[in-house]
Amino acid sequence: MSHQKFASRVIALIALNLLVKMVWIFFVERKVQLEVGFANYGEYYSILNFTLILGIINDPGLHNYLIQSLASSSSLNNSSKFLQLKFFLAAVYIVVSWAIALIIGIGGLLLWLLLAYQVLFSFLNYQRSFLKAHQLYTAEVFLSVFDKALLIVAFLPLLYFNFGLQWSVRVYVLAQIISVFIAVACCGFYLSKKQITLFKTVCFSFDFSLLKKLVPYALFAFLVLAYQKTDAILLVKLLPNGGEQSGVYAAAYRFLDASSMLPILFASLFYPTLCNLITRKQSIEVLVRDSLFTLLGLSLIIAFVSWFFRTPLMELFYQQQNTPQLELLFGLLMFALPLIVMYYVFSSVFTAQERFRILNGVSALGFAVNLLMNFILIPRYQAVGAGMASLISFALVALLYLLFYHQNFKPLTQKNAYLKLGLFTAFLWVFGLIITSFALNWMIMLPLYAILSLTLALVLKIVKTPKQFFKARHCQ
Known part of the structure; x- marks a missing residue:
């Protein structure tokens, strides 16, 4: 073929x-x-x-x-x-x-x-x-x-x-x-x-000799699932109204699941391309940089849109079942999306390099921190506490992957990109505060906010267009 x-x-x-x-x-x-x-x-x-x-x-x-x-x-x-x-x-x-x-x-x-x-x-x-x-x-x-x-x-x-x-x-x-x-x-x-x-x-x-070869992959997958999926279980076990709070968590997490399809499906193309470049002993720096910042730019827009328009969005999807708790939880959880992007990009790099000591070590720490935060925060803040615990563990894992990536690969072309990403994030926050201060219909403000934000991301070249991204050097 x-x-x-x-x-x-x-x-x-x-x-x-x-x-x-x-x-x-x-x-x-x-x-x-x-x-x-x-x-x-x-x-x-x-x-x-x-x-x-x-x-x-x-x-x-x-x-x-x-x-x-x-x-x-x-x-x-x-x-x-x-x-x-x-x-x-x-x-x-x-x-x-x-x-x-x-x-x-x-x-x-x-x-x-x-x-x-x-x-x-x-x-x-x-x-x-x-x-x-x-x-x-x-x-x-x-x-x-x-x-x-x-x-x-x-x-x-x-x-x-x-x-x-x-x-x-x-x-x-x-x-x-x-x-x-x-x-x-x-x-x-x-x-x-x-x-x-x-x-x-x-x-x-x-x-059973096959299982020995699969243990590193299986351990990594288990630890990732553990720190991503234990929240709902602990909500039921730690709270007298655990079923209801788990339902609130599911309602908010559904949107993070949906938006996570972006990095998940991207990784299905990104990982084999990485493996191909590594096998041929070619540089992966440009591919990783463009993939990371394109996905980060898009995910930040989604996260800030979700935060500033959390009330009308939850009212639209859950009608009378919507509550201030659900709105806050939804807004918080969506800020995990950029962190999930970092996880998929960097974990793909380390998996392609078979650096399972890094992958399993970071994931084990993420799981431990997630458990600890859940036991501390869920009794006090209920479903929102579980969301805070997820955000903390995702942030820790993403930061550690970022540090290990720079320590192991020493990329030279990402300093300006990080600066532009910081400025872009500040713009998203300030612009969101400004646009939501106007008494306009949110169905007008939301697409306006998203379009102008995406335009700026393209102008700053944080987000690459398909033509820019799929250059020959990415697919050689």
């Missing part, structure tokens, strides 16, 4: 995922929360985060390793070992999750439903690894969003037209399980039509 064709497929994957993700978050997930109530949704959100954190047991990077194995060998013997190991890890994941849940007081049908969903979804990703390895990118793009697209088609009429249905989080999770099961069946059927089998032999021989 030509590089141009491959690039077009990757761009299609990003665009389709972004579209489906946005529709899912804002038109389905948000509406379900309003239907079932903040307290019920908060309980679901807490257990969901618990299953996500331990999900690294179910998938410690096995899928990516499978792709490399299939690409380097035409034999299916290895894939048989992978599948057996996959089933073994799924069983361990369920047992360990159940045991820990029992200890910390999480239980009930909802836990088992979410565990089933995580196992099924992970198996779908496992199947999609075969599509990637055999370069069946059209099918891969389609199946990457198929389960969510099914739910969107099914849920939108039910949520927005009065059919008199009684919504519950169990119904919501069951529907997700059914949609993933359908996606797994469709993917399996497609693989069989292409005469691609998931295994060759039924002889059981677990190859």
Whole structure:
């Protein structure tokens, strides 16, 4: 496959995922929360985060390793070992999750439903690894969003037209399980039509040596998930109204999740390009600089827009469920976006260099600080305290990555860029104070603020245009 064709497929994957993700978050997930109530949704959100954190047991990077194995060998013997190991890890994941849940007081049908969903979804990703390895990118793009697209088609009429249905989080999770099961069946059927089998032999021989190679990646992924996802769990455990506060946290965090798609999807292109440059022993400084400051410029605009227009935005999305607490939490959490950008850029650099001592050390410290801050701040400030703890831990991780990057790579071309970024941040703050002082409709002020801010970012060359960014030197 030509590089141009491959690039077009990757761009299609990003665009389709972004579209489906946005529709899912804002038109389905948000509406379900309003239907079932903040307290019920908060309980679901807490257990969901618990299953996500331990999900690294179910998938410690096995899928990516499978792709490399299939690409380097035409034999299916290895894939048989992978599948057996996959089933073994799924069983361990369920047992360990159940045991820990029992200890910390999480239980009930909802836990088992979410565990089933995580196992099924992970198996779908496992199947999609075969599509990637055999370069069946059209099918891969389609199946990457198929389960969510099914739910969107099914849920939108039910949520927005009065059919008199009684919504519950169990119904919501069951529907997700059914949609993933359908996606797994469709993917399996497609693989069989292409005469691609998931295994060759039924002889059981677990190859645990594979896990040793995956431990550094798995530990890093676990620590990152731990300091990003423990907040909702602790809210439920530390507060008498924990379900409601977790629901408030979920409502605000939803927007950070959505905006984080920008650096996440960018990293899917950034990381392989980095690896290619490093393999060919070429400089990565210009690519890192342009990627970092372009994403920082855009994320700062999003963060300041969210802060200055937090009240009308929360009123628009949550109507009578909106509260001053939700507005403040939303505004605070969105300032984590630039820090998340720094995390994705610098962690991609260190992962490409296999600097796992830095990655795991920083992530472990971030997790420890996050836990400490949550125990201190949640009892006093509730959901806002969890948001403050997240912001502090994100800031610590981003700062340490920045320091280690400059210590290890000693970039020479970023001093002026940091100065311009500081001036741009000051402008965003002052301009926001000025524009919100006028008694104008916020639907006029918000786009005006965003457009003028983006224009200044382009003039200062903090944010690169697509033509400027994708220069030949980035892709050579």
